[in-house]
Amino acid sequence: MNYQDKMNEIRTMKDIPQKEMAKILKISPYTYSHYETQDHIIPLKHLNNFCNYFKVSIDYTLNLTQIKNYEIINKEIDLLKSGKRLKELRQSKKLTQEEMAEQLNIARTMLTEYENGHFPISTHILYTICEKYNLSADYLLGKTDTPKYLIK
Numbered sequence: 001m002n003y004q005d006k007m008n009e010i011r012t013m014k015d016i017p018q019k020e021m022a023k024i025l026k027i028s029p030y031t032y033s034h035y036e037t038q039d040h041i042i043p044l045k046h047l048n049n050f051c052n053y054f055k056v057s058i059d060y061t062l063n064l065t066q067i068k069n070y071e072i073i074n075k076e077i078d079l080l081k082s083g084k085r086l087k088e089l090r091q092s093k094k095l096t097q098e099e100m101a102e103q104l105n106i107a108r109t110m111l112t113e114y115e116n117g118h119f120p121i122s123t124h125i126l127y128t129i130c131e132k133y134n135l136s137a138d139y140l141l142g143k144t145d146t147p148k149y150l151i152k
Contacts, residue, residue, distance in 0.1 A: 001127045002063045003047075004038040010054050010061065011036070025049055044120045048077055048141075057144075058137040064130050065151055070144040078142030083117035085140050089133060090115075104128055 011021055022032035025046050035042040042050075051058050052075050059065045090100045090111075097115075101108040104125055113119045121129070121140070130137045130150065138144045 001038070001041070001124065003042070003061055004036055006061050006063050007036050007042075007050065010050075010056060014054065021050075024053055041123050044077065044123050044126065044141075047123055048075075048143075058126075058141065059130070059150060062127055062130070062137060064127075064137065067151055070136075070138055070146065072138070072143055073145060074143050077120055079117035079120060081117075081142030082121060082140060083115045085142070086111075086121070086129070087115040089129070089135060089140075093133070103132065 011018070016024075018033055018036065019029045022029040025032060027046065031040070034040040035046065047058060047061065051061050056068050057065070057070050057072075059070075060068045090097070093100070095103070097108050097111050101111040104111070105128075106125060110119075114121050114125075126137050126140070129135060129140065134150050136144070136147050136150055139146070139148045
């Protein structure tokens with residue numbers, strides 16, 4: 001993943017110091033600085049809040065596309081829709097849960113939990129899915145209905 005430059009670019013374009021961004025996200029400045037330097041992977045909740053604050057797509061922030069905005073229909077991540085879309089993706093690729101889990105390097109039970117909408121997809125796994133299958137993170141998470149696939 002390579003979101004550190006985008007997060008820094010987005011934040012500094014609006015002239016917001018890291019300390020203020022940390023307050024906005026309700027986290028410590030130390031934690032935020034580690035997200036922006038990518039010493040720690042930013043949790044999906046904080047990534048979503050960051051993107052909502054700046055009105056940019058998760059795809060753009062994760063450096064998956066150069067398109068900054070989509071028509072956002074949901075500001076929040078829809079776990080059930082996300083799970084359904086992940087399952088539809090897996091089935092469209094004619095993969096079993098075991099096969100997809102192996103491709104993503106996760107346990108099959110974790111993939112099941114994601115597909116059932118019990119847990120948000122981790123940021124790292126989200127990035128891997130989007131990169132591997134050319135799928136929009138914003139689409140997968142139920143934030144938008146278009147585009148479904150990444151536009152580079």
